[in-house]
Amino acid sequence: MNEHTYKQFDAEMEEIRSGVMAMGGLVETQLARAIASLRQPDLDQIDAVAADEQAINQMQVNIDQQCTQIIARRQPTAIDLRMVLTTVKIVNELERIGDEIKKIAYKAQQMQRPEGLSTVRLHEITRAAELAEDNLQLALDSFARLDVGAAAQVVSNDEAIDAAFLAILRQLISYMMEDPRTITPALEIVFIAKSIERIGDHAKNIVENVVHVVKGKDVRHATAEEIRAQLGQ
């Protein structure tokens, strides 16, 4: 391979990466909209979420195709190959985050708000959602910068989101036992909380993929401490 081919690969890869970042930006915007509609249901926002979810899916298809083409045409090896494969995985995670966001927005629209139940729980859910929002942003930044400094932070944030999910669940269970009328809204809140928890997981997966491409280390299923040790932080 000559220098020309390398440059060609780099330019194409750069374009793909910018495509991924644009997709990530759209997903971030979607999440912000979903959180806003949790605070205050807004039909316009929910329509926008649904429309842009289609756009996200289309972006995933396009980037996948570009990745397949770059493998076929440039036959990348070593770090270049890792980069392409990781990009495909990250795009997958983003698409799933998009799906979860759509679920949140729909549920937020349907949700009934009986006095005393939703107000308290929603406050905590919004907090968990903001944590997931932070995580998504950190994950996308780490891919944009190919910098794994925030990896451990993302994993420990994800642990916090998981803990928040369990706490919300326990509290909702006690509400439901006290008053069966709260079961329907409580179940809807459970679904929303579960979606937020999934978003945290997907963000964590993104960052793990970035660690893989930058450091060549597999940190999937590792705890925050293990990641810190592995990356020498």
Place this chain on the structure above:
Amino acid sequence: MYSIWWRGLMAPLAVAAVAVIAGALEGLAAALVVVAAGAVAIVAWQLWQLAALTRWARGDIEAPVPEGRGVWALAYAALYRRVRMRSARQRDLRLALDRFVSGAEALPEGVVVLDRSDRVEWANPRAEAHLGLDLERDAGAPIVNLVRQPAFISYLSRGDFSEPVVVQSTRETSTTLSIQIVPFGVEERLLMSRDITRLEAVARMRRDFIANVSHELKTPLTVLAGFIETLSDVDLDERQRQRCLALMQDQAKSMQRLVADLLALSALESEQSPAHESEFAVVPLLLAVSADAKALSAGKHEITLTIGDAANVLGGRDELASAFGNLVSNAVRYTPEGGRIALDWRVTPEGGEFSVSDNGIGIATEHIPRLTERFYRVDRSRSRATGGTGLGLAIVKHVLIRHQAELVVDSEPGKGSRFTVRLPARRVKVVREPAEQTSTSKSAAAS
């Protein structure tokens, strides 16, 4: 010039002199040997000096000019002067550049310099904060990878930069940025970012205010229109007619109250200081406020008034009376039957303090900062049911601002609330020795 010749010729002349002496003493051969040896020595020395100069010229740009000897000293001195002049000019230029950069850094707006392929070249700290950039790490990175908002990406690719684009910052939550691209130089671009969160908030407040006012007026108007229709279309007996009229009167009164409050607010807002500032005795005002409260409560609450020091207050009497009255009437309206309401006036070294405490329903912490917003209601249904306009605390806030006073709210849901007005010391004068004066009205209500 002349000294160059002089110094340069010194060594050859010395060699020639020695050669002449050697020739005279030892013959021609010796003279030739001396000349040859001298020539070799001179050439070697000159070459050695030249090598030193070349070494210096090739070396580090900051290395000091070496000192030369003999004829070279002059050339080195001239070089030294040149270098010094150059570095002085460089320093001047660097200072000028530093001033420009620090000027750009101090700009209240964020500035990012983008190269022809929209990569970050330079950014000032404001832009770093706005956009979450870190120049050390992100120099050379495509801007769209870090500022990922779809609105911004499409703005950048559209290429029409006559208008700025408004994006929600994902870095600092609830920050709204206005971003504009300004082309400069050859295919380079400046990105200017401005924090317009407050402007947006003001615009939103204005929109909300209009929406709220229309809504508040619409509700009673709908009721009135309905009754008018009923009265004109349906034959009602006298009793039903009276009931209709009574309800209509209620609605008309609530509209009147709303309009009166709106006018009061706009009057308060349009002027900076109280219109009729005068010194007045606070005790009669407190007694009047307390009497109004008792009338409003109609014996449903236990209302106490405690006056620590009688004092004269400098300010607008009517305005302060309406502020105090609003606080007290809120307490009456949000305290369930049989509750206690304590009005308390005291003079402290910091000034005058009027507080209204109740053991009513209390206010959750997240509502407290927003209480003085117009039409902000913790619980819509309850507030309107008790005849509130939603403007009371906004009026209180404006009155207090005009008196440089502050409103402190302590509250705990379920336990009760305490609203305290703190008047500044310069507005309060104690008139006589503390005279404890308490009037109590015990609940006389049935039930």
